[in-house]
Amino acid sequence: MGGRLPALIIKELLALFKDKKSRMAVIVPPILQLLIFGYAATFDLEHAALAIFNEDNGSFSRELVARFERSSGFELVGFVHSETHIAPLLDAQQALLVLRIGEQCSAQVAQDESCPIQVLIDGRNSNTAMLALNSVRTIVTEFNQEKAQLRGAGLPAHLTMRAWFNPNLESRWFIVPGIIALLAMIVTLVVTALSVAREREAGTFDQLLVTPLRPWEILIGKAMPGLIVGVGEASLIIAVTVFWFKIPLMGKLSVLYPALIIYVLSIIGVGLMISSLCATLQQALLGAFLFIVPAVILSGFSTPIANMPAFMQTLTYLDPMRYFLSIVRRVFLEGAGIEYFIHDLWPMSLIALVTLSLATWLFRHRMY
Structure with missing residues (x-):
């Protein structure tokens, strides 16, 4: 050779x-x-366009809105002041989702009642929609837990999550x-x-x-x-x-x-x-x-x-x-x-x- x-x-x-x-x-x-x-x-959700329709001006709803504003997963594109403005926003893809907070939300929370919060989302891209819904669910769950602890009511179980091999997922x-x-x-x-x-x-x-x-x-x-x-x-x-x-x-x-x-x-x-x-x-x-x-x-x-x-x-x-x-x-x-x-x-x-x-x-x- x-x-x-x-x-x-x-x-x-x-x-x-x-x-x-x-x-x-x-x-x-x-x-x-x-x-x-x-x-x-990437499978991470960042800067998803969010519009908020807050019918309640109480402290609870304002704190919840502030939590979404601080989230890196969402970008606030504006506030909606009428139900008729929601459909055009989603149709024109100016917002991926609209968070609607009920009119008597803060008052109901003060009376230890549940507060109605609605999420209206553009489902044309189902994968993105599911990621956005999971992010909304996470923010609302964490917010509820903090509020429950502040009221002294406590939680029946406290969930602590730890991701192995990829700590920040x-x-x-x-x-x-x-x-x-x-x-x-x-x-x-x-x-x-x-x-x-x-x-x-x-x-x-x-x-x-x-x-x-x-x-x-x-x-x-x-x-x-x-x-x-x-x-x-x-x-x-x-x-x-x-x-x-x-x-x-x-x-x-x-x-x-x-x-x-x-x-x-x-x-x-x-x-x-x-x-x-x-x-x-x-x-x-x-x-x-x-x-x-x-x-x-x-x-x-x-x-x-x-x-x-x-x-x-x-x-x-x-x-x-x-x-x-x-x-x-x-x-x-x-x-x-x-x-x-x-x-x-x-x-x-x-x-x-x-x-x-x-x-x-x-x-x-x-x-x-």
Whole structure:
């Protein structure tokens, strides 16, 4: 084998990085996607447009309104003074919700009676509406508890909540580590899927066949740039996650990187399979994105796997991103050691073995 294989690997890396556009495509888009996902993709509710229709001017209602005004989850867009103004606000989406406080609210509270409070909400975006309702419920519940304690009536039970692994329940802590798995897959798959197809389209693949390189050497030479780029890209994203987004890495890199390498190898196998089957760059790109979209959906990145139909849950076991997504989040948030996710590691290793074996078989049978 001598220096043939290292020379081929260097040749592949030069083909990938010598072109300025290729360098930009490998480095810039993943960083931009990380920043966009990190800031834009969130399950937290912030600055939801709130209008208030306060028919009562007593102290109780004023204190409750002040509590909503101070909340970072809501942005007060105005006060409503007539019931006829509520519908136009919601119809025009000038307010997400309207809080209506009953006319005799303070007087009823003073007499130890319940006070009617109504929430009128725009339900066109059901997810946002549910988040807003949960925030309203939390504010009103905490306000009720404080008032009950001040009156000396006491509460039958005092609820104290403590969130493990994510004390402030910030959705960014959940989303951004998952982006490591997402972007590592995209970059690795595109690099490897284009490798053989690029040679065929350029007409240089035939020249490669007449070299002393054996088929398995050519395969390794095509796979190594994907491994180097995939792990390097993931390392860059991990650094941005920790130092830019300030998401704590509770576990050890020595635990995370073996899983990352196995994950990248499984994606390389898929990429080489696509590359072996395609004759042009356009076909390779279409094949890559044909795999990326269902892989992301089935991984549980945005939709919990437990909420999927049973047959779809079965399909997720074929998705390597499903396993690495669980691993990277557990290492980041829990500080989990390898013994805690061995049940995710061995299926991902099996997928890597199968995809690389199939890629080798396809490569050998389609070389000539």
